[in-house]
Every structure is written in structure tokens, then in C-alpha cells.
Amino acid sequence: MALDLQAPALAPAARESSKLKRHFGRFDILFFLICTIVGVDTIATVAASGGEAFTWMVVLAVVFFIPQALLFSELGTAFPQEGGPYLWTRMAFGHLAGAINNFLYWVTNPVWLGGTLAFSGAYALQVFFNDGKSFSTPVFYLITIPFIWVAVLAAVLSFRVGKWITTIGAFARFLLLGLFVVTVAIYAAQNGVHGLSAGAYVPTAGGFVALVGVLLFNYVGFELPSSAGEEMKDSTRDVPFAIARSAVFSFLLYAVPILGILLVLPLGQVTNFGGFVDAIKTVFTVYGGQVTKAGPELTGAGAAIGGVMGIVFVICVLTSGVTWIMGSDRALAVSGYDGAAPRFLGVISERLGTPVRVNIFSGIVSTLVLVLANTITGGDAAKFFGAVLGVTISTTLISYLLIFPSLWKLRRSHPDVPRPYRMPAYRILTVVLMALLAFTVVQLMAPGAFFDWFGKGFHPDGWSADEGGVYLLTELVPVVVFIVVGVLFWVAGRRTRRDNEAMAHDLEKSTGPVFR
Template identity: 25%
Template sequence: MSTAPTAPTLPGSDTGGQHARRFGLPVATALVMGNIIGGGIFLLPASVAPFGTISLVAFGVLTLGALALALVFGRLAHRHPVTGGPYVYAREAFGDFAGFLAAWSYWITTWVSNAALAVAAVGYLDVLVPVHHSTAAALGAALLIQWLPACANLAGTRYVGAVQVVATVLKFVPLLIVAVGGLLFFDSANLGPFRAGDESALGAVSASAAILLFSYLGVESAAVSAGEVRDPRRNVGRATVLGTLAAAGLYLLTMVSVLGTVPHDRLVVSTAPFADSVNLMSGSTWGGAAVACMALVSMLGALNGWTLLSAQTPYAAARDGLFPQVFTVKRRGVPTVGVVVTVVLASLLTVYNYTAGPGGVFEALVLVTTFTATVPYLLSAAAQVYFLLSGRADRVRGARLARDAALALAAFGFSLWLVAGSGYAAVYQGVLFLFAGVLVYAWMAARKRAAAPAGAAVAGGTAEAPGTPVTVNQAPGA
């Protein structure tokens, strides 16, 4: 019989009601695939084009690394079949501070991703209404695109859901058009050089993989929602792997199609590569305009969902006493303070990156998310190593122990490699954001200790040893 600690109790996760763990394997797989395939893919082919077709090698390596992470999340969910994902694993293994870092870095990832998605959406808006003629016009459009989903969120979850239904349908239409149609119009002469930049082959693979990681954010979705999955010990791992493989297959087809239909010199400067690809396939501009409309709606839908997520993450941590309590304020089912704070932060970051220099704004923001996203991934892989080496991984012996340890080390090394590929500027910004959270944790820990009765154990304090089972109210999701 399993000797795993009692699962944490989570609001919103029924433990005995009729709706408890109602997601089966197909729904959980769709959840992973749907969360992985967001809006970033619509600009990524142009973002990695400067590296040449070696970016396809990076995509293959990235897929293998994502699968290693998927398998690690599956094993962790087998041990901890509860909602929370990286936050729960880090907190269970190493205590409150590690849990806080996982939540804080994941929160940073969500609102920086919002800024990146808004910049990507401006590229497709430019197909319909020229805005790239001036930085001010592009910046204004990016800010408007961020605030529209924020207003939809503030109106309540009912409107959030309605937007998501339309956006989800329209998300796959342009992807399938390019994936299938692009193969019919594929011309190897458009691919350009294998290695286009001045970097070494390893440097080009690392740099392009760091950008492409943005397209794989969401691989942890089933693990984060494990408390709502039927038979999570069995289904979370399978759903994570199947969803990752399905998303990778669609990504590969679209990447190859865009690279093979848009000439390399044109793709490098494109702000709407999918629209350019369809224009070249159809021989007119109406097809590209239609794809631009669908891509724009899709990215607004992605922003709609990520805006809610970026508010739920601090809400969850605040319920555990790790974030300020003001983030627990809700109106119409939405954490309103979280929505406002995160959209303001994303807007400020967008303004900074548009005015800081001539470099690619989307790429700069994406690389910051690569750094911040790898923090919970690193902590999750390290937690798995800790559980295995400490003997807390139930019934894992012999060959399975060696296999699980190898996967955890591979996921950890893969995450470190992505950090290295992010570049100094992205790591610099990411570290500043991450270290700012240390002061927040110190403030919250001090308030918690001051409010605790004398002699009582305080979560995150010296009275609680790392690895002690903890009870969490809710954890950040993806």
C-alpha cells in the first residue's frame, strides 16, 4: 500500500462530490495540447528564421527535452495527484520558500507572456491596419490589445469563457491551412542557408531553442490540474506525453510549411509569417488577410485566458499566505486586483521594450519568459531527484529508479541549457524580476511569524523542515 502523504485540500477541487476528477484521458490530453498551442506560434517561424534551418534541429532537441519534462511531471503527478503542479512539488520537497519561488516565477512568466503575445498580435493587426510605420502606433496597439482581454476578465468569467470558445476554434484553422496547404506549395529554394547567423552550430541551436520554448509553455497543464483528472496517477503522465507529441507534430508541419513557402530573406523581416505564407500560396492578399483576422482573434483569446491565469496565480499563493492578501479580492469570479496589477506590469514592460532599443521586441520578451519558466521546471526536476534519493518515491526500485533518475537529471540539464541559450539580457531582466520576489517573501514570512501564537510552527520558518507535508489551498495553474 502506498505511503504517500495525504493530498492537500484545494478549493475548486472536489474530493468527494459528483464532479470530482471528471477529466478523462482524452480531455486531459486536449487540455495539454490546447494550452501548449497558444498564440506565439504565429510569429515564431520569423523569430527563428535569422538562425537558418538549423532551427528545425533546435525544434527536435526542444521536443525531446519537453518530453523529458512531460515524463517527469507524469511521475511527480503519480506521487502527488493533486492540483498545483510545480508549486506543489517544490513546496513539498523543499518548503515554503521554494514553493514561493515556483509561484512567483510562474506568475512572472504569465504576464511577460501576455506582453509578448500582444506584440505578436500587432504584427497581424498590421496586415489589416498599418501600425508599424511608427513606434508610437505599434506601442499603442500593443497596449490596447492587452487591455481589451483585461476588461473582458473584469466583466466576469462568463465573458471569459465565451471568448475562449470562439478563439479556440479559430486558433486551429490557420494552423491547419498552413500545415496542409504549405506542403503542397513547398519549395526547398525558400529554406535559405542551414546556418544563417554568425553563431556556432551549438550556439544557434541553443539560441533558437530558447525562443522556441515559448511555444511549449503549458506542458505542465495536466500536472497542474491533476486534482480534476480522473485516475491522475495513470492519466496525467499519459495525457502530458500525448498532448506534447500532438502539439509537436502540428508545430513541425507548420514550421516546415512556412519555411518552405516564404523566401528566407522575406521571412526574416516578416511580422505576420502565416499571412505571408497564405498570400504566396493563394497568389493574392485576401487569403493572408483572412488568416490575419483568425490569428488576431486567436491571440486575443490566448491573452484572454492567460490574463485570467496571471491573476489566478497570485490569488492561489495569497490564499496560502505567500502573496499579499489583497490578491484574494474577487469580483464575479475573477481576482480583480490580480488582473489589474498584472496588466499594468505587462504594459510597463511593453513600453520599456518598445522604447529601449531597435532589437526585436517579441524575441526579447520571449527570452525573458524562457528564463522565468525554467525556474519552476528546474525546481520540479530537482524535487523529483530529491524524492528518489531520499526514498520518498513510493515503490521505485532497481531499473525504474535508474530510469526516473535519468529522466529527472535530463530535464534538469535541459532546463539549464535553455537558461544559457536565453542570453545575458534576458537572464539579467529575469533575475531582477525573480530577486524582487525575495523581498516580498521576506515581508510575508515576517507577517506570518508575527501573527502566529508563541511557540507555534510557522510555515516557511525554522520550525518546519523541508519536505514536511504541507496543506495548500490552491495552486497556480496553466
């Protein structure tokens, strides 16, 4: 069988992929992955669940994080074409499944950028530069809307330039989390340890239900650089290298700060939204300031260092959005010239080598999400954060329900494709990954299902126990709408698919079977 890796969309793919340039090296991929996986906006969400959060984080690192890394090491090296996660799903299950799944995979990111990331950045500025007082609605939008469009601009830039933004983001994480851990140690030496008892670290079923969504959300993303597979210098060597090292760095960058928060701060002081920013302000009083009944107050060097770290925090959440927009926008553009989305979206800029049209589309969706979510929740910070984060996590994880098993299917449908790296025990590990995902999606839609749906300890912050039906709708309706849009994208790509099939047929007659 002749292998033509451009065959899935012969003429369109050749035309668009010819505009791509190979700027993505080994360490670029490593830093990109650190930005992708380490999201500082959810650190406090995990720590707020107490000691067992750390225990479950370790357990899921073994049964989910590591198997996922092995899975994407194989897919990323065996099928290194542009559009990675979309292409794998489409090759395994067809254009309709690829269209729906890829829209779910893509839309998560503008929702996340315009929701929790923009809000988290604004909250950090509020804490360090506005004495913790809420911004007025006009000021809130003056901060958050430029935040969104700076991220979009970064994604529009050529990868030759854009990759340095993600590198800066990775080092911002090293600086922020490293200084936080050191400061936690100083704070503990001065004020004592409020650590939890050993019993607090014992895992429970209720704790697992409450935590599994955000922990899995924190742990996904190894596939994202493969969305730019044809922009990598050497995917065969660099993908496994970057995944292995980023897995170690990412786990430590999550685990050590979370453990520090649990050991030093009273659990009641850690909240889901903004909790990490509040924790930073509290421990940074060692440089100048004090903790009062009204909360921490920074003065002198404490205020100066805190302000710098507030800006670094904003850089961290901004670059989280940038990496995901860069990757998912490329996947959507590939689906556009492969017949699973409107052809209009499947265009790569000749000058920049980036999917500018999709980037702008992401910015528009992010802005709409920001305005709608803030309006619907009436500016209620906790409800805003919880509702948008819930939709973001559920939509993200649903998309992996087809991405993960694509490895199994492609092992059977494309056995002759060279696999420089092969996932061990792939059947068992894929089943484990799928079972965890399915259980988690149910819990995200209906918190506490099978236990005590929306009961005490299960409903998100800002929601009361009698609002379960409303919450279910806020989670379910967007997903249904996204699936419908995915189907419409598939319909819109019909002509492109027909043209591609005709071209593939003509090529097969002249050269023999091609890779599809």
C-alpha cells in the same frame, strides 16, 4: 501513516478548495495543453535561425520535451492537489523556496501577456487591416489593453465555461496552422521552392546557443493543468492520456509549419517578431494578390481569407495567454492560503470557483508591463519584442530549476504515496533536464556567454553589439526584483503558516501523522 491530502493548509485549504468544482475532463485537459504549449508568436523566431533550427527542434524534442512529459505524468498523478507546480516545490524544498519559485512562475505570464502576446496580436491586425502601417500610440493601446482584459475575463469565468475558450483556441491552432501548411504547398507548386541546402540543417554550437532558449520555452507547460488538480474529473487516468497526445500534436503543430517556412520562403524574409504573420500574408497571395518589392499585397479572396486568418491568429495568441493565466493564477492563489503569499490573494470565488483576486492582479501587472515596455523601447517593435520575450523566457525557465528536481526529492521524502505512473530513469533524465535549463538561463541573461558574449550572431534583434551591458540589466534586474518580491510574499504568509502548523499539530494528536 494516515494520508490527509488537505493537510498542507488545513482550515484555509478546506475552506477554499470546497469552492472548486470538477469540470476538467480528459479532452479538456488535452486541448488546454495544446493551447499551453503551441505558441504561434514564436514560430518565426525559430524559423529565422534557418535549417538548423529544425534540427535542434527535433533533438530537443528527444532530450527535453519527452523527458519533461514523463516527469510531469508522474507528479501530476501522484500529487493531484490544486496548485500543482507550487505544491510540488513547496513539499520538496519548503515554503521559502516555494514562495520565490512560484512568484517567478506566476509573474512570467502577465509579463508575457502584456508584452509579446499583446504586441503580436496588434501586429497581426496591423498587417491584415492597416496595410502593414504601424498604429499610432493611442490606437495601439486601444487594441492591446482590451486584449489583456479579455484574457483576464476569460480566466475569471468558471472552468465550466472557461474550458471552452481553451478548446476554441486549440481548434484555432488546427485551422491556422493546417491552412498555412496547405497554402505553403500550393505556393511552392506555383512559385517553386526556395529551400535551404542540406548543409543548412547541420547543427552548430552557435545555432544551439541562439535557439535553445526559445525552443525550451516552446516545449514547457505539461504541468500547467495540474494547477487545477482538484478540478479534474480523474487526474490519475486523464493526465498521462492528455500529456502523451498533446506532446505529439504540439510537436507536429510546431515542426510542420516551421519546415514549410524554411522550404518556401527565402530566409531573409523571415524575422523574429511578426515573421509568422508576414509568412502567412506572403503565401496567401495564391488566393489573390502578389509579392512585390515592397512586400506581399493581398486582393480579392486573398484579402478576405487573410483577414480571417489574422483574426484566428489573434485568437491563438489570446488563448495562449488565457491558459497560462488560468493555471499560474491558481498556483499563486494556493500559495496564498498555504502560507507562501499574502492571504488576501489566496481566495477562491464562491460563485465562480476561480481565483478572481489573482486574476485581477494579473491584469494590472500585464497592463503596467505593456505601457512600461512600450515607453522604454520608444515603440521600437523589434527591441520591444526581444526584450520582453527574453525576460519572459528566462523567468519561466528559472522556475523549472526547482520544479524539475522536486520529483527526485519527493521520491525520497514521500515514498509511500501511490504513484500510478512512474518516470523511468528519473535520475539521469532529471540531470539532463537541469543541465539544459542551467545552460539556457545563462545564455538568456548573457547571450553568447562562453563563446562571444553579445557578439555577432548572438545579440537579439533591435540591439547593437555595444548594448550588451544594458541588455544584461534588462534581463537581470527584473529577475532580482521578482526574487525579492517572492521573499516578501513568504514573509507575508508567516501568520498563515503558523496557523496551519498549529492546526496540523492538533490533528496529528487526534488522528496520527498526516501528509504534508
